[in-house]
Amino acid sequence: MTAAEIWCEHELFFDQLRDQYDPLVAQRIERGRDISASHYLQVLKKRAELQAIAAEKLTFFDAWLMPTVAVQPPKVEDLADEAEFFRLNGIVLRNTTVTNFLDGCALSLPLGAGIGLSISGLKDQDHHILAVAKSIEKYLRSSL
Numbered sequence: 001m002t003a004a005e006i007w008c009e010h011e012l013f014f015d016q017l018r019d020q021y022d023p024l025v026a027q028r029i030e031r032g033r034d035i036s037a038s039h040y041l042q043v044l045k046k047r048a049e050l051q052a053i054a055a056e057k058l059t060f061f062d063a064w065l066m067p068t069v070a071v072q073p074p075k076v077e078d079l080a081d082e083a084e085f086f087r088l089n090g091i092v093l094r095n096t097t098v099t100n101f102l103d104g105c106a107l108s109l110p111l112g113a114g115i116g117l118s119i120s121g122l123k124d125q126d127h128h129i130l131a132v133a134k135s136i137e138k139y140l141r142s143s144l
Contacts, residue, residue, distance in 0.1 A: 001047070001101075004040045007032025024085060047101060054102050055122055063132045068108040068116030070094050105129050109137055 006029050007014075018026055058064065069092050079085045099106045099120045107129060108116035119136065121129040 001040070001043055003028065003032035004035040005032070007035070024082065027082075047103075051102055051123070054104075058122060063119050063121050063129055066095050066118050066120070068095060068118040069114075073114045107133050109133060109140070111140075 010029050011033070014021075014026075014029060021029065071088075071091050074088045074092070078088065095118060096106065099118070103123045104120055105123070105126045106118050106120035108118050110116050117136070119129055119133045121132075
């Protein structure tokens, strides 16, 4: 979805200005060039189905908790290789992508040593997720 959407925003001037983009960013934008409208609409339809399933299954939960990022932050030198950059980027974004795809809301509480606790909820639950996070943060402060 994001590749198609970002391509839509950049396609009118991308070819003329490609050399002004960071090469890794340009590569991500260009991925949207060949995505058909049909494929994009199919993804939107599947997304709506998954959102409905998530709403049904997660209705009775205050929030879902997970590490914000699935791995420790990579070293800058590990990102120099394009293939490794995209591999690590996918891992780093894996957990937050789920919430984004479901059109949910989330925040991350820092736990130290580059670790964060993601507190996520469904669409329009922002105030509730903030309240849950505040409770967790209060507990964490008292237990340290």
